[in-house]
Amino acid sequence: MVKIYPDDSYALHTDEYQLNMIQTYWEKGIDQKKAVFELYFRKLPFENGYAIFAGLERVIEYISRLHFSDTDLAYLKSTNDFPPAFLDYLREFKFSATIRSVVEGEVVFNNEPILQVEGPLVDCQLVETAILNVVNYQTLIATKAARIRSVVHNDGIMEFGTRRAQEFDAAIWGTRAAYIGGFDATSNVRAGKIFGIPTSGTHAHALVQAYRSDYEAFSAYAATHKNCVFLVDTYDTLRSGVPNAIRVAKEFGEKINFLGVRIDSGDMAYISKRVREQLDEAGFPNAKIYASNDLDEKTITNLKMQGAKIDVWGVGTKLITAFDQPALGAVYKMVAIEDSQGELEDTIKLSSNAEKVSTPGRKQVWRITKKADGKSEGDYIALWYENPTTVKSLYMFHPHYTYINKYVSDFDARPLLQDIYQNGKLVYQVPTLEKIKKYAHDRLDSLWEEYKRDLNPQDYPVDLSQDCYDNKMKIIKEIRESITKKA
Numbered sequence: 001m002v003k004i005y006p007d008d009s010y011a012l013h014t015d016e017y018q019l020n021m022i023q024t025y026w027e028k029g030i031d032q033k034k035a036v037f038e039l040y041f042r043k044l045p046f047e048n049g050y051a052i053f054a055g056l057e058r059v060i061e062y063i064s065r066l067h068f069s070d071t072d073l074a075y076l077k078s079t080n081d082f083p084p085a086f087l088d089y090l091r092e093f094k095f096s097a098t099i100r101s102v103v104e105g106e107v108v109f110n111n112e113p114i115l116q117v118e119g120p121l122v123d124c125q126l127v128e129t130a131i132l133n134v135v136n137y138q139t140l141i142a143t144k145a146a147r148i149r150s151v152v153h154n155d156g157i158m159e160f161g162t163r164r165a166q167e168f169d170a171a172i173w174g175t176r177a178a179y180i181g182g183f184d185a186t187s188n189v190r191a192g193k194i195f196g197i198p199t200s201g202t203h204a205h206a207l208v209q210a211y212r213s214d215y216e217a218f219s220a221y222a223a224t225h226k227n228c229v230f231l232v233d234t235y236d237t238l239r240s241g242v243p244n245a246i247r248v249a250k251e252f253g254e255k256i257n258f259l260g261v262r263i264d265s266g267d268m269a270y271i272s273k274r275v276r277e278q279l280d281e282a283g284f285p286n287a288k289i290y291a292s293n294d295l296d297e298k299t300i301t302n303l304k305m306q307g308a309k310i311d312v313w314g315v316g317t318k319l320i321t322a323f324d325q326p327a328l329g330a331v332y333k334m335v336a337i338e339d340s341q342g343e344l345e346d347t348i349k350l351s352s353n354a355e356k357v358s359t360p361g362r363k364q365v366w367r368i369t370k371k372a373d374g375k376s377e378g379d380y381i382a383l384w385y386e387n388p389t390t391v392k393s394l395y396m397f398h399p400h401y402t403y404i405n406k407y408v409s410d411f412d413a414r415p416l417l418q419d420i421y422q423n424g425k426l427v428y429q430v431p432t433l434e435k436i437k438k439y440a441h442d443r444l445d446s447l448w449e450e451y452k453r454d455l456n457p458q459d460y461p462v463d464l465s466q467d468c469y470d471n472k473m474k475i476i477k478e479i480r481e482s483i484t485k486k487a
């Protein structure tokens with residue numbers, strides 16, 4: 001049976017290998033060496049042209065609760081894997097690193113650092129698993145939500161996924177991410193309470209089944225609720241559901257707000273058109289048609305192409321589970337470590353696959369936009385000491401195909417990584433959820449349409465500065481030479 005501990009903490013929400021490595025660092029005396037790690041993903045999800053970053057608020061909540069509690073340590077002791085002196089060391093652990101991150105709602109791209117941890121090696125290592133856990137999921141869902149928002153245009157979209165989500169946390173934080181990505185409301189009442197997300201709900205087939213009659217069920221609902229959306233497909237949408245919804249709406253008149261009807265099965269293009277006709281003919285042109293049933297951006301686009309008369313979309317399973325791509329694949333790589341002189345030395349992870357070779361050095365991501373229209377020209381990844389704002393004409397080139405290049409002038413350069421923690425102290429105030437949502441919306445506005453289309457979008461330029469590129473090439477060469485010498 002699950003054991004609930006009064007002092008349960010997040011410290012053990014990590015992979016065991018992190019603790020194994022930390023033990024080695026500690027026993028060998030390098031645990032306090034300064035290191036820099038960066039989080040990035042290599043491929044945009046859903047073949048989309050951008051991603052929406054989400055998860056920072058949860059990361060902050062995690063860091064603020066990051067300590068080893070008595071029962072955490074007692075558990076580790078019971079496994080006999082760690083020496084008592086190491087457990088005493090963990091007991092004293094206090095997060096003291098610096099975290100820089102893009103802010104929630106920011107539009108981000110593949111192969112650029114979106115979160116950076118700098119500080120004692122032990123701190124950087126301990127937080128890897130939890131931060132990846134949070135950012136991978138929330139960024140994925142916010143991005144999926146933005147794709148769905150982009151095809152419904154100004155229609156309403158409601159998040160219905162809790163029952164299909166991968167457990168409680170995914171439902172709760174997933175719906176927050178969906179809200180950031182452009183959803184209007186959630187069916188999860190606790191998410192309303194915790195985050196202030198607007199909640200909304202119609203009723204299920206059970207209500208109609210309980211009364212064994214559309215008319216009885218809708219009448220009972222209308223007698224107990226002001227706002228009414230009737231689910232009309234339990235028996236026969238066109239011959240029973242909608243006619244009975246209309247009958248009840250007429251009978252109750254001003255006593256209720258007849259908001260509309262929900263369809264949850266069948267050919268939704270055909271049925272919604274007929275439902276619209278029935279509602280209009282009955283004198284309810286403002287009653288809306290809600291639809292749900294395994295919807296996603298593809299089905300919605302297709303329904304719209306067929307002229308479906310749907311005003312509000314309820315989306316559950318395929319959003320909250322990121323059905324067509326269930327993982328983002330973000331990684332967290334060491335980019336620098338203190339050397340024997342106390343200086344940061346850049347590090348690399350090599351691979352035979354060029355895309356998988358990491359980019360050494362602590363970096364900043366600069367968003368380059370044209371002064372004239374505020375539209376994005378690309379992202380420019382530079383070493384931390386570089387400052388592209390001082391340059392008149394910026395040379396931008398593709399990090400793998402360097403012949404793809406351009407000079408950009410009359411531009412603004414905005415650094416995306418902001419200080420969130422400085423030496424363990426929180427220095428960032430999380431904006432309200434409404435502000436984050438609006439921020440995501442505004443950031444998407446500044447992207448060219450070519451990067452936003454849901455099918456085969458253009459590749460957004462994510463370039464390296466010349467220094468960053470040269471540094472990477474130099475380190476690759478040094479490592480190759482040192483291996484050749486040793487061989």
Ligand SMILES: Nc1ncnc2c1ncn2[C@@H]1O[C@H](COP(=O)(O)OP(=O)(O)OP(=O)(O)O)[C@@H](O)[C@H]1O
Pocket residue numbers: 264265266267268269270292293294295299302303306
């Ligand atoms: N006109 C349409 N064009 C494209 N897809 C549609 C159309 N109408 C419905 N769909 C989608 O097709 C799928 C149909 O699902 P399903 O096979 O479960 O049929 P159903 O009629 O909903 O049956 P059930 O009563 O079991 O829910 C859903 O994903 C739905 O969103």
Ligand SMILES: O=P(O)(O)OC[C@H]1O[C@H](OP(=O)(O)OP(=O)(O)O)[C@H](O)[C@@H]1O
Pocket residue numbers: 160161163164203204205206264292293294295314315316317318
């Ligand atoms: O299809 P989704 O995108 O996941 O949206 C959520 C689904 O959950 C409900 O169905 P369910 O069969 O669980 O219950 P109900 O028919 O009794 O409402 C609802 O009617 C939707 O079909």
Ligand SMILES: O=C(O)c1cccnc1
Pocket residue numbers: 160161187200201202203262292314316
């Ligand atoms: O309110 C609804 O209609 C709803 C809520 C959750 C899941 N399906 C539908």
